[in-house]
Amino acid sequence: MEIFVNDQKLESAFENEKNLGEVFDAVGRWVESNGKFLLSCLVDGEEFQAGTMRDSSIAQANKMEFYVGEELDILISSLHELDSYVDKVGTTLLGRDSLTEKETKELTDGMYWIKTLLESAGKLLKLKYDQIKPMGTGSTVEEIMEALQSKAGKLDGTTAIEEFLEYLRDMKLFVMDLVARASVLDLDLPILREILDTFIKAVPALKESFVKVNESYQSGKDEVATHLLTQSVSQINVLLTSFITLRQKLPGMDFSKIQIAERTFEEKTNDLNDTLASVALALEEKDIIRAGDIIEYEIPAVLDELLPYLEKVKEQADSLAV
Known part of the structure; x- marks a missing residue:
């Protein structure tokens, strides 16, 4: 079987891989180790389907073609596609009590595609999915992805579908944040300076938004609170990514x-990350009072302490860019 990467024949031989799934995984690891990301794979001209092709013998195929992203804008485009796909799945499942066999297969393959894309994005952005907890539940991104994959083929009944949708909503929150993070990596210096300036000026409004998050939680408007919290945390993540x-x-x-x-700048950013992590932990433990206190009082305090550091970052960046 011949293997091509971006239309270039791969000369390296695969000795231990016996089926298409093992080849797919091996190439995926190679792609990630080179800081790139896997966009798609074709087997004899057909899209690789994990559900039906994974265990197929290498002898059953003549050619596998892998398409690997070389530019950051391709990743960003793929993440936007992922965001739209998650919306489409959510809309399709809403109000349903079962799926057809064809829909189940497509959904299972779709979850595998999400996993592959997220792995590539995580490698490029240096993200640890076993530590990131999107606001909404206490599950990590890794746990959410595992749940979506394991449940995709077993959506029998409204309860199963509703549970799947809960995990899908958490994935949606993370994908929105991931798109924002990835977009920052492709910006030039003037725009990065603008992000820094804008964030410094917006800290008072950002602090106020965290107060509104707590008010929403305390009044029982959990969905509103989660949405506001995700938006606010996303602003912080964009800032942190801009430093990279x-x-x-x-x-x-x-x-x-x-x-x-x-106290170093890196220690202060770690303080901010730790404070955000403590919010996720409190929400996981359903301790709304504790989460509210952190959101309304501790996060704004950390932001105030971070401000003078941001001014110094701006000064250093300006001096180096001259």
Whole structure:
């Protein structure tokens, strides 16, 4: 069997792989190790279907073609496609009590595609899915993906579908955040400066939005609170991701040299991440009072403490960009 990557024949031989699924996984690992991402795979001209092709012998196929993303904008485009796909699945399942055999197969393959795309995105963005908890439940992205994959083929009855939709909603929240993070990586210096300036100016409004999140939780409007919280946290994630891009655009950026009262910038960003993680933990434990206190009081306090560091980051970036 011949293997092609972006229309180039792969000369390396696969010795241990016996079926198409093993070849797919091996190429996927190679793609990730090179900091790229897998977009699609064709087997003799047909889209690779994990449900039906995975266990097929290599001898049954003549050619596997892999298409790998070389540019960040391809990843961003794929993430937008993923976002639309999640919406489509949610709309299709809403109000249903069962799926046809064809729909079940398509959904199962779709969940596998999501997993593959997220793995590639995670490698590029250096994300640890076993530690990221989208707001909504206490499940990590890794746990959400595992649940979606395991449940996709067993949607018999409204209860099963509603449970699947709960996980899908959490995935939607994460995908929205992921699109924002990925988009920042492709920005140029002027726009990165603008993000930094805008965030500094928007901190008072952002603090107020966290107060509204707590008010919504305390009044029983959990869905509204989750939506507001996701939007607010997404703004913070965009900022944090912009620091990665700044360091790539300006190799001289050294965040370890930014200190105030013997506390480094990296320590302060870790404080912010830890505080956000504590919100997720409190929500997981259904401790709304504790989560509300963190959201309304601790997060704004950490943001206030971070502001002077952001000013210093801006100063250092400006000096290096001259």
